[in-house]
Amino acid sequence: MNHALGQSYDWFWDGWIVRTDRMDLKLRKMRVARDGTDYQAELEIQSRGGIDPPVPVRFRGSGGHEVLRTIPRDVFLGAAGDGRYRTTLPFRPSEAELDPDLTLPDVSWSDNSTRWRLRLQPMLDNWHSSPMPIGKTLLLWRPDLWYQTEDGVQGGLAFDASTVRWEHALHGLAGVGARKPRPFADFEGRFRALSADPKGIVRARAYNIDGHRGAQLLFSKALGSRIERGFRWTLAAGVDLDRLYDRAVPRRPSEWSDGGHGNLEFQLSSTRNFRRVRWSGAMRLRTDLLSEGASYSSIYGTMTGDVSVIPKFPLLLRAAAGRVRGDQVPPEERFYLAGAGPRGEWASRWFRSRGTIPTRWTAALGGDGNVRGFADTRPSGRTLLAVNAESRSGRLVPSWVPLLSRIRIPVVDPRSSLFADVGKVSENKLDWSDLAADCGVGFRTKPLVRNHLVLRTDLPLWRTPTLPGERPWKLRAVFSVGEAF
Structure with missing residues (x-):
């Protein structure tokens, strides 16, 4: 097994x-x-x-x-x-x-016994593959320690509870700050009903962290190949509510509204493997829900292809486009040319209080980021279009370079890549004559923590349009946690 x-x-x-x-x-x-x-x-x-x-x-x-x-x-x-x-x-x-020995596929260990007490097994997370919680509710926990600009050192306890029915039934974080003894918590649970819909999953989340209070409810369902044969489709629908009650805590508070309004979101995603291309795409619709403080609706789509047509030169192609309209568009619902934007950063484990990265770094984050070289200016707008191409190597020096391709750096094991990004954001229609672009070299580490934490530095060598007095050919550095896209 x-x-x-x-x-x-x-x-x-x-x-x-x-x-x-x-x-x-x-x-x-x-x-x-x-x-x-x-x-x-x-x-x-x-x-x-x-x-x-x-x-x-x-x-x-x-x-x-x-x-x-x-x-x-x-x-x-x-x-x-x-x-x-x-x-x-x-x-x-x-x-x-x-079924005491699990000889049958009956996973209802919560109700197949007259035993009233919960069979709980707490374990310290060793950052490796978690054991299977056969017959018990397995609670993995670990201490978390990080730094925030406003609150200083913060400490907490991260946990992940799994049952036989659920791999991650409940996970989250609870802790308190050292400089400001203000408690915080973030919990998310997963639910499924066999009698209602075996392939439907409900996720519920509640949090009070980084000056934000809110809740989310999401339902996702695997559709298989019902829409188009050969593709694997997934449909998700959810509602969320976020309120910013303390502007002295979050990073870049100017990019957040006061919140307090509900949001409704639908997303349809699909994947398919061709002979030389691994394709994935998603379409997201988002709008305000019964709110007077916000009035907007947006559509955002991404398409990614992992192409292996040329031997020893794999290509990762990505296209993203989005449009938001409305009389009162919150800042966090706008599209950002560099970085994932405030909503994407908020969803990032490593750039929230859950992580250990300082909170005021100017950097591009993994998620919905687009043109890397503009992380210092962070232009935003209501209309977005971006196209990215990248060739990633599994080594520091690509294998087609003789002798140098054998160089290795232990522990972090960096890998190199060549990239070219083109994109544009504007308030209304896009001006095709003034596209932003950058080309350069990137270096990323191997996953450092549980196959999740990837540190990356991109060095855009050529950038347009340039700032006054700036040359298009210039060595820059953009730091990111996770893959840029």
């Missing part, structure tokens, strides 16, 4: 959910009556699926007594989902548990 799983549990959890689409057992009640020198035990069982195989059940009693029985399939056949199983035991049972 461990060999099959490897370092990722995606295959395991996806396969497990598919297997349990038709099976979900629940142990509702156990009755025990004296029968001479023995005991008569009766179990009330509910089957919420379409598959009812023989089910093993384990009875436990005081003094270490334990016995294993098998509930025959006949118990469920004429019961329309509700079955009763009776058996005689040589001791008085205090606990019953269905």
Whole structure:
């Protein structure tokens, strides 16, 4: 099993959910009556699926007594989902548990036992692949320590709770600042109902952090190839509410409104693997929801292709376009030419209080960033168009360069890339004669923490349009956490 799983549990959890689409057992009640020198035990069982195989059940009693029985399939056949199983035991049972050894794809470990207490196993996160929470609620935790310009050193506790049904059932952060003893928290939970929609996932989030208070509710559903054959489609819909109550805390407060208005968002994404191209795309619609403080609607689309037509010269192509309209467009809903913008930065783990990066650095962040060389000016507008091309190497020096390609730097293991970016933002229509562009070389480290934290420096060598008195050929440096796009 461990060999099959490897370092990722995606295959395991996806396969497990598919297997349990038709099976979900629940142990509702156990009755025990004296029968001479023995005991008569009766179990009330509910089957919420379409598959009812023989089910093993384990009875436990005081003094270490334990016995294993098998509930025959006949118990469920004429019961329309509700079955009763009776058996005689040589001791008085205090606990019953269905499928104790996980021999069946019944993952309802929260309700298949008469045990009332939660089987919780706290563990210190070792930054490697997490163990499977078989039979328990696994709580991984780790201490977090970081620095913020306004609050100074902050410390907290990050956790990730997983169950057999959910790989990440609940995760978040809680802590307090040292300079200003102000507590903060950020929690997100995942839910799914087998009886309602086995492939639908609901995420709920609530936070009070970095001067923001808010909540989010998101529903996503995998559509498979229902829209177009060969493509894998995913539909997501959600609502969110954010309020900025302290402007002395967040980074670049001028790019945030006071908030307090609801937002409605829909997103349709798809992926497909061709012979020489790995393609992915997404279309996002976003608007205000029953609000008088904001009036806007936006559409944003991205398309990415990983092309391997030329040997030893892979290409990553990306196109992004967006438009926002309205009488009262909040600053955080505008499009930014460099960096992910305030909403993208807020969603970044490494540039929020969750991370360890100083909060006032001028940098391009991973996410919806576009033209790298303009991170110092951060131009924004209501209309956006950007096209990016990049060739990434798996080494510091590409393999087609003789001798030098063998150079290695341990620990960080940097990899190089060549890039060219073209983009434009404006308030209304785009002026095609005045596009912003930059070309140069980039260096990125390997994932440093749990395959997530990638540090990157881009060196744009050529940039247009230039500032007054500036030359187009000039060495610049743009720092980013995560991939630029």
